[in-house]
Each structure stands twice: as structure tokens, then as C-alpha cells.
Amino acid sequence: MKQRQLGKNGPMVSALGLGCMGMSDFYTTGQDEKESMATLERALELGVTMFDTADMYGPHTNEELLGRFLKGRRDHVFLATKFGIVRDPANPNIRGTNGHPDYVRKSVEGSLKRLGTEVIDLYYQHRPDPSVPVEETMGALADLVQEGKIRYIGLSEVSVSLLERAHKVHPVTALQTEYSLWSRDVEAEILPACERLGIGFVPYSPLGRGFLTGQIRSMNDLEPDDYRRFSPRFVGENFAKNLQLxxxxxxxxxxxxVKPSQLALAWVLSRNDNLVPIPGTKRRHYLEENIAALDVSLSEAEIAAIEAVFPFHVAAGDRYNAEMMRILSEH
Structure with missing residues (x-):
């Protein structure tokens, strides 16, 4: 397995990580803990070390799944989880954010318990909380580093100005944001800022929530409870336009x-040496296909041909529904 460094002073991890969300949430039909466990095991066998989860996946059930898997294997995994998105117990589709220092501490204790570990390698603030200065949240995270409960601090989906403010309080090791051929916004300001500040970048949804795999041909390919049925890019005319791409x-x-997923992943991997994508899957054969993308090299002409199909802002529709886009726009 090829290795990459997360930022200028960060850890060495596998060049491709594993997003674990779909094993427990958002794609609920067809969940299979036995296959999920086998996928996690296969990932380790193939040299994947960075496993990504969050307390809001489930909520909590994805961390609990990983906790069961990690027994006896903790030393072989670079474990990343997140806090800060709060789901309404009565309606999990309603979400808010919380970056208060007391909530940070409460969250990390819960994650440590569910994951069955004494330390989290990379702890992200999942979304910024506009009601709490980022300096306060980062101060609480810095305390957790000092106490040995977390090793590195990450942020997710923040602006350059917020990233710079946070980085002054304590070094930010990694920024996680959506990045793929159909979500290239980060190339304008975010990626240059990460390079300037020496911060690693972790693209999530590098396969466009599965759209770039070629496996989704119609809405009938999505289960009735699949959250993508309510995602703007999967609806109506947007779906038809994006399908053509x-x-x-x-x-x-x-x-x-090669497979479409491998081409799309190879393109993301070619962008930056301090970039570690975390394609999500709950099945071994997709995991193996994704890892094979590390062996796909692209010429300048091939990259140009790919980008001619997917220039900036070509995808039809917003990345998220109106509620999630509102949360993103608040920072």
C-alpha cells in the first residue's frame, strides 16, 4: 500500500482511506454487519490504515460497529471520527451544529467509549458552529491533545478564513471536504490554503456519492430509503444531466x-500528494476496485480529457438539500 503524509507535519497513512458511514446509515437497505466486518478486515489486509467515521452516523451505531471490529486490531488502524453535527432524536433529518467546549468534551468521551479506545488519532469538527467562535472550539480540542485523548485535530467543510483562525490556536492536521470531479469548488481557495498552511486534505465522496461509478443508471437503482433520492443532483432534470456526464x-x-470509479479516483489522487481520499463502501469487491485506482496513472492529455467533461460547476444541482446547504453557508 502506498503511503501519504497528512500535511507538512502530520502522520503517514495509507494513500487511500475507507469511509465507513454507509455501513450503518444513509444507505440503510442492504446493511449487513457480517459483510461490513469482512470489508474492514479486507481493508486492513490490503494495507488501508485510515478508517473514517463520525458520532452522527447512526447516530452512534457506526462508531459502535468500528469499536467491535477494532478489538485486538487497534494498533493497526489510524482512527478518525467527528463531532459537531447534532441530529434531532425525534426527526434525525433535522440537524444542527454544536461547537461549545463542554459539548466537545462530552462528545469525545462518548466516542472513546463506543470505539473502545483510549485515544482517537484524528478528531474532526464535523461542521462549524456559527454561534461559537472557532477559537473556543479549537481551545477545547487543544486541551484534549494535551490530555492524550486525541492525537491530531481536523476540521470539515470550513472556509479559508475559519481554517486560518483555527490554525493559529492549534495546528490543524487535516481538512475534510467534499471533492470529486463533480465537486471541484475546493480548487479555487481551499486546496491552495491547505498547501500554504501545511494542512493535509481528505476528500470525502470522491466518487460523487456513487454517481461516478457508472452503477447508477436510474432512480430505480436506489433503494426506497436511500438518502440520495432527496439529493438535488439525483432529482429530475439534474439526474438526467449528470447521468450524461x-x-x-x-x-x-x-x-x-479501467472502471469509471477507478478513473475518477485516479484523477482525485493526481491532484496533490498530501491528499488522502476516503471513498466509502460496505462491500469487499468495491473496496478492491477502489484500491486498484492507486495503480492507475494518468497522462496530462488524459487529465485534460477528463476535465473537459467535468469543468468547474458543471454538475447540475446543489451538493446537499436546502437545510444542509444552509448549515454550510453559515460559516
Whole structure:
């Protein structure tokens, strides 16, 4: 397994991580703990070391799943989890954010218990809380580093100005934000800022929530309770327009003799050496396909051909529904 460093002074991790969310949430039909456990085991066998979860996945059930898997294996995993998105118990689709120092401490204690570990390697603030200065949240996280409860601090989906403010309080090791061929916004300001500050970048949804795999041809390919049915890019005319883009990527992949997912991942991997994507899957065969993308090299001409299909802002529809976009816009 190839290794990459998370930022200028961060740890060495596998060049591809594993997003674990779908094993427990948002794609609920077809969940299979036995297969999820086998996928986690296979990831370790193939050299994947960075496993990504969050307390809001479930809520809590994804951390509990990882906690069961990590027994006897903790030393082989670089464990990343997150806090800060709060789901309404009565309606989990309603969400808020919380970055108060007392909530940070309460959250880390809960995650440590569920994960069955004494330390979290990388602890992210999942979304910024506009009601709490980031300096206060970072101060609480810095205290947790001093106490040995977390090793590194991460942020997710923050602006450059917020990232810079946080980094002055305590070094930020990694920033996690959506990044793929159909979500290239971070190239304008975020990626240059990470490079300037020596912060690693962790793209989530590098396969466009599965759209870039070529596996989704119609809404009938999504289970009735699949959250993507309510995602703007999967609805109505947006779906049809985005499907045409995915089909063109499929054609380029066929010409190269690789799968569309591998071409899309290889493109993300080619962007930056301090970038570690975390494609999510709950099945071994998709995991193996994704890892094979590390062996796909792209020429400048191939990259140009891919980017001609997916220039900036070409995807139809917002990344999230109105409520989630509101949370993102608040910072």
C-alpha cells in the first residue's frame, strides 16, 4: 500500500482511506454487519490504515460497529471520527451544529467509549458552529491533545478564513471536504490554503456519492430509503444531466481499460500528494476496485480529457438539500 503524509507535519497513512458511514446509515437497505466486518478486515489486509467515521452516523451505531471490529486490531488502524453535527432524536433529518467546549468534551468521551479506545488519532469538527467562535472550539480540542485523548485535530467543510483562525490556536492536521470531479469548488481557495498552511486534505465522496461509478443508471437503482433520492443532483432534470456526464467518464474509462470509479479516483489522487481520499463502501469487491485506482496513472492529455467533461460547476444541482446547504453557508 502506498503511503501519504497528512500535511507538512502530520502522520503517514495509507494513500487511500475507507469511509465507513454507509455501513450503518444513509444507505440503510442492504446493511449487513457480517459483510461490513469482512470489508474492514479486507481493508486492513490490503494495507488501508485510515478508517473514517463520525458520532452522527447512526447516530452512534457506526462508531459502535468500528469499536467491535477494532478489538485486538487497534494498533493497526489510524482512527478518525467527528463531532459537531447534532441530529434531532425525534426527526434525525433535522440537524444542527454544536461547537461549545463542554459539548466537545462530552462528545469525545462518548466516542472513546463506543470505539473502545483510549485515544482517537484524528478528531474532526464535523461542521462549524456559527454561534461559537472557532477559537473556543479549537481551545477545547487543544486541551484534549494535551490530555492524550486525541492525537491530531481536523476540521470539515470550513472556509479559508475559519481554517486560518483555527490554525493559529492549534495546528490543524487535516481538512475534510467534499471533492470529486463533480465537486471541484475546493480548487479555487481551499486546496491552495491547505498547501500554504501545511494542512493535509481528505476528500470525502470522491466518487460523487456513487454517481461516478457508472452503477447508477436510474432512480430505480436506489433503494426506497436511500438518502440520495432527496439529493438535488439525483432529482429530475439534474439526474438526467449528470447521468450524461457520468456516461462520458465511462467512455474514457473504457478507452483506458479501467472502471469509471477507478478513473475518477485516479484523477482525485493526481491532484496533490498530501491528499488522502476516503471513498466509502460496505462491500469487499468495491473496496478492491477502489484500491486498484492507486495503480492507475494518468497522462496530462488524459487529465485534460477528463476535465473537459467535468469543468468547474458543471454538475447540475446543489451538493446537499436546502437545510444542509444552509448549515454550510453559515460559516
Amino acid at each position: 457520468a456516461e462520458k467518464i465511462g467512455e474514457l474509462a473504457q478507452e483506458k481499460g
